[in-house]
Amino acid sequence: MLAEVGFIATLLAFAAALYAIVTAFAGTRTHNDALIASARNATIVAFPLLLVACAMIVIGLLTQQYQMVYIWSVSDPQTPTFFRITALWGSQAGSILFWSFLMSFFSMAVVIINWRGQRRLMPYVIMYTMAVLAFFLALSLFFENPFERYWILQNSEVVKSVFQPAGAVPPSSIRLAETANGLNPLLRHFGMIIHPPMLYLGFVGFIIPFAFAMAALASGDLSNAWIRASRRWTLAAWLFLSLGLILGGRWAYDVLGWGGYWGWDPVENAAFLPWLVGTAFLHSVMIQEKRGMLKVWNMFLVNGAFSAVIFGTFATRSGLVDSVHSFARSEIGFPLFFFWLAVTLVSVGLVIWRWRRGELRDEHKFAGLLSRESLFVLNNVIFILLFAVIFWGSFGAPIVSELFMNTNITLGRDYFLAVTPPLFLILYILMGVAPLSAWGVMSLKRLGRALAIPAVLAVVATALMALFTPMTVGVALGYWVVWTAGMVAVYETYRGVVARHKGLGEGWYKAFTSLFARNRRRYGGYVIHLGIAIIGIGVIGSTVFQQETQQTLAVGQSLRIGDYQVQYDNFLDGQIADDGRVMQIAQVSVWRNGQLLANLRPRHDFYPNAKGMNSQTIAGAYSTIENDVYVLLVGWERIGASEATFKVYVNPLINLVWWGGLILIAGTLVATWGAPLPAAKTVPAEQPSVKGAIA
Amino acid sequence: MKRLIMMGIGALAVLVLAFALTGIAAAQGDPKKVSDDAVNAVARKLYCPVCENIPLDVCGTTACAQWREEIRLQLAEGATDQQVIDDFVKRFGDRVVGTPQDPTLRALSLAIPLGISALSLIAAILVFMSWRGELVRGKKVQPVASPSAPATIDSYRARIERDLAARR
Numbered sequence: 032m033l034a035e036v037g038f039i040a041t042l043l044a045f046a047a048a049l050y051a052i053v054t055a056f057a058g059t060r061t062h063n064d065a066l067i068a069s070a071r072n073a074t075i076v077a078f079p080l081l082l083v084a085c086a087m088i089v090i091g092l093l094t095q096q097y098q099m100v101y102i103w104s105v106s107d108p109q110t111p112t113f114f115r116i117t118a119l120w121g122s123q124a125g126s127i128l129f130w131s132f133l134m135s136f137f138s139m140a141v142v143i144i145n146w147r148g149q150r151r152l153m154p155y156v157i158m159y160t161m162a163v164l165a166f167f168l169a170l171s172l173f174f175e176n177p178f179e180r181y182w183i184l185q186n187s188e189v190v191k192s193v194f195q196p197a198g199a200v201p202p203s204s205i206r207l208a209e210t211a212n213g214l215n216p217l218l219r220h221f222g223m224i225i226h227p228p229m230l231y232l233g234f235v236g237f238i239i240p241f242a243f244a245m246a247a248l249a250s251g252d253l254s255n256a257w258i259r260a261s262r263r264w265t266l267a268a269w270l271f272l273s274l275g276l277i278l279g280g281r282w283a284y285d286v287l288g289w290g291g292y293w294g295w296d297p298v299e300n301a302a303f304l305p306w307l308v309g310t311a312f313l314h315s316v317m318i319q320e321k322r323g324m325l326k327v328w329n330m331f332l333v334n335g336a337f338s339a340v341i342f343g344t345f346a347t348r349s350g351l352v353d354s355v356h357s358f359a360r361s362e363i364g365f366p367l368f369f370f371w372l373a374v375t376l377v378s379v380g381l382v383i384w385r386w387r388r389g390e391l392r393d394e395h396k397f398a399g400l401l402s403r404e405s406l407f408v409l410n411n412v413i414f415i416l417l418f419a420v421i422f423w424g425s426f427g428a429p430i431v432s433e434l435f436m437n438t439n440i441t442l443g444r445d446y447f448l449a450v451t452p453p454l455f456l457i458l459y460i461l462m463g464v465a466p467l468s469a470w471g472v473m474s475l476k477r478l479g480r481a482l483a484i485p486a487v488l489a490v491v492a493t494a495l496m497a498l499f500t501p502m503t504v505g506v507a508l509g510y511w512v513v514w515t516a517g518m519v520a521v522y523e524t525y526r527g528v529v530a531r532h533k534g535l536g537e538g539w540y541k542a543f544t545s546l547f548a549r550n551r552r553r554y555g556g557y558v559i560h561l562g563i564a565i566i567g568i569g570v571i572g573s574t575v576f577q578q579e580t581q582q583t584l585a586v587g588q589s590l591r592i593g594d595y596q597v598q599y600d601n602f603l604d605g606q607i608a609d610d611g612r613v614m615q616i617a618q619v620s621v622w623r624n625g626q627l628l629a630n631l632r633p634r635h636d637f638y639p640n641a642k643g644m645n646s647q648t649i650a651g652a653y654s655t656i657e658n659d660v661y662v663l664l665v666g667w668e669r670i671g672a673s674e675a676t677f678k679v680y681v682n683p684l685i686n687l688v689w690w691g692g693l694i695l696i697a698g699t700l701v702a703t704w705g706a707p708l709p710a711a712k713t714v715p716a717e718q719p720s721v722k723g724a725i726a
Numbered sequence: 727m728k729r730l731i732m733m734g735i736g737a738l739a740v741l742v743l744a745f746a747l748t749g750i751a752a753a754q755g756d757p758k759k760v761s762d763d764a765v766n767a768v769a770r771k772l773y774c775p776v777c778e779n780i781p782l783d784v785c786g787t788t789a790c791a792q793w794r795e796e797i798r799l800q801l802a803e804g805a806t807d808q809q810v811i812d813d814f815v816k817r818f819g820d821r822v823v824g825t826p827q828d829p830t831l832r833a834l835s836l837a838i839p840l841g842i843s844a845l846s847l848i849a850a851i852l853v854f855m856s857w858r859g860e861l862v863r864g865k866k867v868q869p870v871a872s873p874s875a876p877a878t879i880d881s882y883r884a885r886i887e888r889d890l891a892a893r894r
Contacts, residue, residue: 289784296779397857405854412850419846420839428835432820441773442835443781443824450839581762648786666791676762 034099037087038178038193041128041171044080044135047073048165055154055161059250067154071142074157077164078139081132088125088177092118097207100191101125101177107211107640109611114214117223121214123348123363124177126227131167133228134235138164141239141264149260155246156239163238166370174363181207213640216647219610222282230275230302234340236268237305240312241337241378244330248381253326253390258316263703265316265333269309270699276302277692288648288663290579290680292688295447300425301343304418308336311414318404321470323394325404327386328411334378339418341371346426399472406465413457420450448574456512459567462560463516466523482515485522489514500576500683509571517564520557527554547701555702562695565687572658572684581665581678589622593681595660596622600630602672613637617664617675621653629653633664633677656690658683760801768797768807775818782822 051073058066088101092115097103105118105125120126138160146153171177179191182199190196240261247257279299280292293299312332318325349364385391397405424442432440467481493511496502502510524546531542547554582590589598601618608614616634620627631651638645653660659682667675769783774790782790782797793814800810811823820826826835 287784288786289781294779294781397854400854400857405857409850412846416843416846419842423839423842424835427838432826432831432834436831436834438828438831439819439821440826440831440835441779441821441824443773443779445771445824446835449825449836450843454843579763579766581766583762646786678762678766 033087033091034178037084040080040083044077045168047077048161051161052158055157059154070157074142075139078135081135085132097211098180098201100179104212105214107213108208111610120227121218124175128171128177133231134164151252152246155249156242159242159245212642216638220286226278226282229271233272233275237337237340239264240333244333266703272306295444297425298347300421301346305336305339307414307418311411314407315411326391330382338375345371401473403468403470410461417454459512459516463519485518486515488518513564513567517561520560524557552702555698558698559695562691565691569684569687573682576683578681583676585674592679597679621660631662633662635664659685760798765798768810773822775822
């Protein structure tokens with residue numbers, strides 16, 4: 032019953048999406064408002080339908096309906112309730128349906144929120160959002176159907192089908208429960224509740240600015256209306272994607288057991304690429320709003336961000352490249368590839384068409400090399416270069432070498448650490464300088480004066496760090512640049528507060544809150560910059576100064592790493608958890624200068640029922656703002672465990688990465704929230720009686 | 727006499743053989759003396775040949791543990807880090823290293839992104855210089871009329887307001 036209801040709900044949502052496309056198109060061509068309103072209603076109705084479809088999967092997971100192939104493949108009787116729910120996005124078929132569900136939510140929200148303000152663009156927005164939704168629902172219906180069930184035919188052959196074939200019977204539920212796969216151990220982590228949904232929200236969120244841009248190109252309304260309408264959607268998508276990336280880093284740090292948070296894995300990079308293009312767009316779109324410039328470039332960026340999303344999805348789910356994330360391989364590679372190609376070609380074609388017609392001409396020319404718009408353009412160049420070198424390392428080189436050189440290469444950490452740091456350094460320089468520049472014209476002298484105090488503060492901060500941690504000139508320079516970017520954000524905010532305090536006589540708190548309330552975008556942006564500067568300090572510290580050792584210890588023995596001593600105290604062998612996993616737990620203590628700091632329990636989990644990847648290493652970590660002592664249990668003597676091997680990392684300043692991430696999120700919320708929505712472009716109708724009275 | 731000579735040669739041969747065997751054993755060294763850190767320093771530069779993009783030093787599979795032991799043996803036998811890496815590349819191909827060892831592939835991998843970066847930066851500099859040239863020449867920039875230009879919108883709104891006022 033669950034399978035039938037879920038399948039029919041998905042089918043109806045697919046039909047609603049197709050109906051919305053056709054009626055929106057017809058309504059636009061014939062100027063028929065009723066048809067357009069009908070398209071809007073169809074767009075809205077897709078959401079509850081997909082809510083029902085997803086609910087059927089979740090109910091099936093909770094009630095252990097193992098006859099459903101998807102549920103059999105991602106859960107087993109030992110799976111805790113919590114992970115039964117997150118298993119909705121634990122594998123290919125479920126995650127595609129979940130993706131469609133989130134997309135339908137965005138589509139519904141945009142037609143509700145922007146309907147009155149953007150009447151001219153909305154039919155086109157409906158067409159593009161529903162076209163994308165229809166494509167993903169088609170994947171669910173025809174390639175990766177999460178509602179398929181196992182059936183045994185009369186000739187004992189086992190087949191998968193949503194509906195019961197003639198004469199077929201369902202397999203024994205006891206046998207199905209016994210053989211169920213269980214969730215991939217790597218996905219049994221708290222971060223799984225929120226990391227994939229955030230990433231998916233970020234991905235699907237970019238469909239809204241893309242749809243508005245395409246609507247502007249298709250309708251010919253090339254004013255800034257599409258930018259005003261999509262600005263908050265872009266920020267929301269960027270916020271979710273940022274959150275997804277940060278949580279993904281934390282998940283990798285906790286679960287993958289290699290002492291780091293970013294492995295330059297192709298699939299990690301696939302999620303990072305749209306973030307880079309989206310960030311470039313968020314900056315360059317300000318130039319179009321303020322100066323009416325870079326119209327063509329902005330179109331390319333917003334379309335590029337969505338194209339990168341689809342490419343990332345294709346790369347993740349097609350098995351295009353080897354990756355630790357490639358649990359979700361399937362036959363959808365080709366459809367996704369052709370969809371990506373079509374999206375990219377159509378959007379680029381539309382931009383070029385409008386461009387050649389002269390409808391995307393800039394309204395101003397650049398007035399100075401140090402002007403804010405020039406620095407933003409340079410910032411865009413660097414973002415796109417980062418995109419290019421990361422794309423090349425993740426996909427370009429492996430594909431080119433395999434296709435044309437008959438060999439298979441991997442570009443890993445060495446490559447990325449060689450090519451990306453100079454570009455990131457330039458970005459941090461621009462992050463410090465650009466906010467101090469002015470629109471239009473800016474002199475070097477004025478810019479230098481504005482930069483002087485933050486730069487001096489950054490020198491002091493870097494010198495203080497060098498006092499505690501000896502460093503090379505290059506590292507000190509890197510720290511100084513990043514500190515300067517952060518200090519500019521703090522100092523500019525401070526100047527604004529002081530100006531209000533002195534000029535308007537406001538108290539400090541009132542001056543601070545009023546400053547943010549009056550210009551959320553600007554000061555929210557400063558908070559984001561501060562967050563990124565703090566992340567930068569954490570990244571430099573944890574990359575350059577990371578210490579690592581691996582040693583085998585007998586019970587009672589200890590190893591030394593940096594200022595720390597890690598002692599092997601005891602071993603708990605074969606502990607059985609509620610979910611059936613077998614845990615080998617080492618008990619270790621961390622000491623510094625003869626003082627006990629913490630007792631840690633690094634462990635190794637083994638999942639007896641899981642197929643394929645069936646174990647994972649969970650680190651024990653002692654965290655402070657200064658650093659993390661991160662202990663992994665690598666091996667142990669099978670009998671008695673009188674000796675065990677530990678890998679220990681000291682990761683300086685790594686927690687700043689997470690704290691900086693939180694500040695970034697807070698800044699994005701400040702920049703996104705609270706500002707009034709674009710006013711509806713309508714005028715109240717005059718009352719006949721009043722008119723008559725005037726007459 | 728002949729017998730004595732033969733016995734002397736035989737003893738010498740035994741001695742030479744004993745020294746040779748001792749020498750080989752000494753040259754091979756004790757794998758236990760190669761620290762885990764030394765093994766990981768090499769393994770970190772390699773990727774698991776059969777897993778998916780996982781560095782060899784952190785890969786948890788049995789196969790990877792055996793490959794790490796192989797690195798330990800090779801280091802104990804006196805191989806340098808680079809020799810161990812070259813051996814793995816020879817056996818499993820360039821996909822086991824983070825940057826290819828083959829000079830052509832390495833050049834292709836690194837030169838292309840560096841070339842793209844250099845060209846893009848040169849292009850950006852040229853564009854900036856052309857803008858500067860326009861400024862220096864004092865070329866007057868005419869704003870392009872557009873629906874988004876505030877002045878245009880204002881005048882349009884004013885006209886609508888006038889028309890509406892006229893109709894009242």
